[in-house]
Amino acid sequence: MEIALGSTNAVKVLALRWALERLGLDVEPRPVEVPSGVADQPLSEAETVAGALARARAARERAGAALGVGLEGGVDLEGGWVVNVAAVDDGERYALGRSPGVQLPAGWLAALRAGETLGELIEARYGPEARALGAMGVFTGGALTRQEASAQAALAALGRYFALVAEGGLE
Numbered sequence: 001m002e003i004a005l006g007s008t009n010a011v012k013v014l015a016l017r018w019a020l021e022r023l024g025l026d027v028e029p030r031p032v033e034v035p036s037g038v039a040d041q042p043l044s045e046a047e048t049v050a051g052a053l054a055r056a057r058a059a060r061e062r063a064g065a066a067l068g069v070g071l072e073g074g075v076d077l078e079g080g081w082v083v084n085v086a087a088v089d090d091g092e093r094y095a096l097g098r099s100p101g102v103q104l105p106a107g108w109l110a111a112l113r114a115g116e117t118l119g120e121l122i123e124a125r126y127g128p129e130a131r132a133l134g135a136m137g138v139f140t141g142g143a144l145t146r147q148e149a150s151a152q153a154a155l156a157a158l159g160r161y162f163a164l165v166a167e168g169g170l171e
Contacts, residue, residue, distance in 0.1 A: 004063035005029045006036075006055025006070040015150035016069055019158055022151075030065060034058035041117045042074030045083055049096060052087035060089055069157070071150050073134070075112055080104050082118070082135040084149045086157035093164055097156025099149035102139045 036051035051072035060068025134146030
């Protein structure tokens with residue numbers, strides 16, 4: 001089975017590899033650069049989900065793969081959370097998964113509403129090296145990295161997708 005990933009970002013590639021291994025699948029994902037169709041910094045869970053779905057569908061179509069996977073990170077401004085969402089799409093059905101979240105400081109939410117990005121806020125407060133950790137890594141003291149959060153979202157989406165297939169259902 002060929003699985004296309006809607007990104008060439010190394011963190012996302014490693015996250016998907018881990019999720020596939022965890023499910024016992026000996027598949028090397030094919031990274032494909034595709035647009036998310038949403039802002040570079042999604043500011044709602046709905047926008048983050050839309051980006052993950054768009055990436056999954058575009059990757060599957062562009063690569064001609066059986067499955068497309070999209071991983072998208074964003075902020076849910078309403079709840080104040082950093083979220084990582086994964087989508088799996090086969091052209092007939094799709095499944096979603098998300099990672100645990102971490103709540104952002106209120107001042108950061110105001111800055112995000114004013115147009116700043118998480119990366120800019122992290123770098124300004126913690127330095128350029130902290131930007132690679134992402135908000136999840138920064139606010140958990142490295143206990144949960146961006147890669148691990150993306151991997152957990154991918155594992156949840158893939159697990160749900162294969163359960164749907166086994167049940168013969170459509171989502």
